[in-house]
Amino acid sequence: SKKKENAQVISQERIAQGIYSMWIKTEAAAEAKPGQFISMYTNDGSKLLPRPISICEIDKENGSLRVVYRVTGENTGTEEFSRLNAGDTIPVIGPLGNGFPTEKAAGKRVFLMGGGIGVPPILELAKQMECEKKQIVVGYRDAETFLREEFEQNGEVYISTEDGSVGTKGNVMDAIRENTLEADIIYACGPTPMLRAIKSYAEENGIECYISLEERMACGIGACLACVCQSKEKDHHSNVHNKRICKDGPVFLSTEVEI
């Protein structure tokens, strides 16, 4: 298993209400892939379990990673992360998880779909993806469409907002319908209701679909079992095998898991 390392904060900024972007210098950058995450520890000894945070961008040349995360409340680990400044250190483990199988997209029309705090991992995925048609479909609550400019540099961008202030009013599925978009393969990350809708759309239309269940993780290191989900795999006694999202995922072929 991976070792804990003290990463150094390069920069940090608030990019939307409650959403922070931080670049850190870390050995984890060397082997990181899109869809993987790192687990970040607080320096406060009372919170022993780390927080899994998805990787938003990878800069191998400078040995650094960008994480974009939501502060989940007062006195939380994520709030502590948001107060770090350039030069501070933060204990991290990573990269963790399997990541998205980018190679499956070759020659295909692709949907890269992200919703809410599932938007950030879609950026590195979009940057690395080589495919026939790259359609980035991202959903937000309101006009604070963080990372939008970066997406626009990396593909065709379609936006949905819950309040209708930007793009399609509704969710990412509404944006696909409104723009009559089509794909041969889907990669998605976001809250469970969004992934459930994408999974059934993909299955109804026979589209290969990879979903990241990272929002359901708690510790990210296999210690809390909060992330167990039912898989469709059965052993030779027909027993269903449960999967730990943080260890076996967070990315799964949509037909492999019940959500």
Ligand code: FES
């Ligand atoms: Fe804690 Fe998977 S998130 S065991």
